Amino acid sequence: MKFHGRVVLQMMTATLCGLVLSVTFLSTTASAHVTVHPSSLPAGSSDISLTFRVPNERDSANTIGFQAYFPSDLPLLTVDVLPIPGWAAKVATTQLATPIRTDDGPVTEVVSDITWTATAGGFGAGQYQDFTIAAGHVPSHPGDLAFKSLQTYSNGDVVRWIQLASSSNPDPDDPAPVLTLSDPAPATSTSSNSPGSGVATAALIVSVVALIGVAALAIVTRRRRTA
Numbered sequence: 231m232k233f234h235g236r237v238v239l240q241m242m243t244a245t246l247c248g249l250v251l252s253v254t255f256l257s258t259t260a261s262a263h264v265t266v267h268p269s270s271l272p273a274g275s276s277d278i279s280l281t282f283r284v285p286n287e288r289d290s291a292n293t294i295g296f297q298a299y300f301p302s303d304l305p306l307l308t309v310d311v312l313p314i315p316g317w318a319a320k321v322a323t324t325q326l327a328t329p330i331r332t333d334d335g336p337v338t339e340v341v342s343d344i345t346w347t348a349t350a351g352g353f354g355a356g357q358y359q360d361f362t363i364a365a366g367h368v369p370s371h372p373g374d375l376a377f378k379s380l381q382t383y384s385n386g387d388v389v390r391w392i393q394l395a396s397s398s399n400p401d402p403d404d405p406a407p408v409l410t411l412s413d414p415a416p417a418t419s420t421s422s423n424s425p426g427s428g429v430a431t432a433a434l435i436v437s438v439v440a441l442i443g444v445a446a447l448a449i450v451t452r453r454r455r456t457a
Contacts, residue, residue: 262287264296264379264391266407273411274370279312282407285358288383292352295382296361297345298407301375305340307332308366314359316350332367352384368411375409 262285271278286293300306302324311319322343329336346361353359368375378392393402 263405264381264407266377266409269408270410270412271368272414273368273372274414276367277364278368279362279364280409282361282377282379283358284361284381286353286355287389288385288387289355291383291385291387292348292354293359293381294348294352294384295346295380296359297343297380298361299343299378300341301377302340302342304369304373304375305330306365306368307337307340309341310364311344312362312364314346314361316348317346318349320345320347372411372413375411376406377409378406
């Protein structure tokens with residue numbers, strides 16, 4: 231069978247594209263991890279929501295359970311769980327050794343972990359599920375909140391998403407979802423009485439007067455030419 235040069239080139243291009251897509255798919259599948267969104271917030275943020283995104287990494291089993299552990303050294307306050315059809319959530323709490331003072335009074339108990347259990351078969355290969363919570367406050371100083379997690383499959387496998395990145399292992403195989411609390415942005419003054427705003431206002435007035443003068447001069451010049 232004879233092939234023209236253009237046909238051979240098209241076949242080679244299609245084959246190469248297929249290989250590239252296959253490698254991309256494999257690398258994407260291999261790098262799918264449990265993550266938390268957003269991954270960063272200013273320290274001291276209030277009335278926030280966090281979503282744990284859990285992908286299914288098994289071709290022949292469904293994800294039927296997910297358990298997220300909450301840090302006790304930098305606890306979240308007043309955690310609520312968003313209901314999800316087909317899933318039941320169980321919230322466990324723990325007593326704080328030292329109560330945390332808030333505007334609403336002292337907080338003595340915080341969430342230690344939340345377990346979501348499938349009631350309708352869970353989700354399968356090529357799918358993911360979002361598990362969302364709301365929190366009244368995050369800690370007021372910068373740091374990393376690691377939510378070590380367990381993912382349970384219908385075949386009995388349990389994946390422990392508990393590893394933390396380090397200098398010796400910057401990219402662990404089963405990393406825990408991490409929320410980074412950054413320094414709050416400094417407040418900026420927008421007072422209309424500042425010297426900068428006065429200069430800007432004066433410059434605007436001068437510009438307007440100059441434009442009016444140019445327009446008037448143009449009108450007078452045109453009238454003289456037509457007289």
